[in-house]
Amino acid sequence: MILVTGATGHVGAELVRQLAAAGTSPIRAMTRRPESIDPPPGVEVVKGDADDPAGLHHAFAGVERAFLMSAQPTGPRGERPTHLPRLVDAAARAGVAHVVALSVFSGGEGDDAIAEWCGHIEDAVTGSGMGWTLLRPGRFMSNALHLARQIHHGDQVTIPFANRPAASIDPADIAAVAALALTTDGHHGAAYQLSGPEVLTPTEELAILAELLGRPLRAIDPPLDTVRAGMLRGGVPEDVFDAMVARTVGSDVGTELLPTVAELLGRPPTTFARWARAHLDHFRTEGKPAHV
Ligand SMILES: NC(=O)c1ccc[n+]([C@@H]2O[C@H](COP(=O)([O-])OP(=O)(O)OC[C@H]3O[C@@H](n4cnc5c(N)ncnc54)[C@H](OP(=O)(O)O)[C@@H]3O)[C@@H](O)[C@H]2O)c1
Numbered sequence: 001m002i003l004v005t006g007a008t009g010h011v012g013a014e015l016v017r018q019l020a021a022a023g024t025s026p027i028r029a030m031t032r033r034p035e036s037i038d039p040p041p042g043v044e045v046v047k048g049d050a051d052d053p054a055g056l057h058h059a060f061a062g063v064e065r066a067f068l069m070s071a072q073p074t075g076p077r078g079e080r081p082t083h084l085p086r087l088v089d090a091a092a093r094a095g096v097a098h099v100v101a102l103s104v105f106s107g108g109e110g111d112d113a114i115a116e117w118c119g120h121i122e123d124a125v126t127g128s129g130m131g132w133t134l135l136r137p138g139r140f141m142s143n144a145l146h147l148a149r150q151i152h153h154g155d156q157v158t159i160p161f162a163n164r165p166a167a168s169i170d171p172a173d174i175a176a177v178a179a180l181a182l183t184t185d186g187h188h189g190a191a192y193q194l195s196g197p198e199v200l201t202p203t204e205e206l207a208i209l210a211e212l213l214g215r216p217l218r219a220i221d222p223p224l225d226t227v228r229a230g231m232l233r234g235g236v237p238e239d240v241f242d243a244m245v246a247r248t249v250g251s252d253v254g255t256e257l258l259p260t261v262a263e264l265l266g267r268p269p270t271t272f273a274r275w276a277r278a279h280l281d282h283f284r285t286e287g288k289p290a291h292v
Helices: 008-021 052-060 081-092 113-126 141-155 171-183 202-213 224-233 238-248 259-265 273-280
Strands: 001-005 025-033 044-047 065-068 097-103 131-137 154-156 190-194 216-222
Touching: 001 008, 008 025, 008 097, 025 238, 052 081, 065 081, 065 171, 081 113, 081 216, 097 113, 097 171, 113 131, 113 238, 113 273, 131 171, 141 154, 141 202, 141 273, 171 259, 190 259, 202 216, 202 273, 216 224
Parallel strands: 001 025, 001 065, 025 044, 065 097, 097 131, 131 190, 154 216
Antiparallel strands: none
């Protein structure tokens, strides 16, 4: 039995689909809202919440391999993540043999609030006593989905750090690597740094969406002070925001084109244009934008 946590997420939903299509092992999909999921045939759905550690026992019972992810927002320096370590703990107690855990690009490397948080997450996985594989992807192509509402309403699209390039990756490619590490041997102790096939800015990604949609879309890069005020109001700790800015504005991390996806999967990673075509319905305007 393979358990997929975050089974309604960008990576987890794809992973459930790919594992079910491969049909090599029984699959269990974990969500806090089992009623919200329409799983592929044969996939068992289980309720599980990282805020309810006692209830995780049921989700992990009888599981041999598990995909672990957490959407817990990064806390400030000194605060430790709870969600991923609880999933690791539940997996270890249930006798899971191997876990594949979703981390971030460069994992816990560095000396800022994000590195400290991610370091705790990776340490929980690598120190668990189970077999483990870490996935360290860069920016997700699916982040562009956050722009859909603005695109529905007009041609001007505000995007923080609109001109920061990255080799963004299709979550389905991350899921394909996860599926490989869950279903074949030889991945214990690997930390796979993952990128997409091209380096693009969000402005360039918006231009690709504009062409596919047949609409003129213009990216607006808001002043840093505005981004800062919005994010702090939204609950992002100040030192996490500062770390984000240092990593985004003051560094080129995440701009390397890495061979990992192609080496592991035997095919190149998905381009943004291909990802966008597959998700175009999310961006289509119902009727004309209000100002036209
Ligand atoms: N976005 C990026 O550019 C990027 C880049 C590198 C790494 N990452 C990492 O990728 C992860 C996000 O992955 P994603 O985009 O696939 O996630 P996502 O689409 O945001 O989905 C979040 C998932 O987390 C689950 N979840 C939320 N709260 C939970 C809880 N209390 N207990 C159990 N499950 C919970 C949700 O399940 P239910 O709501 O159904 O329960 C959902 O399936 C984060 O760890 C992030 O650090 C993201």
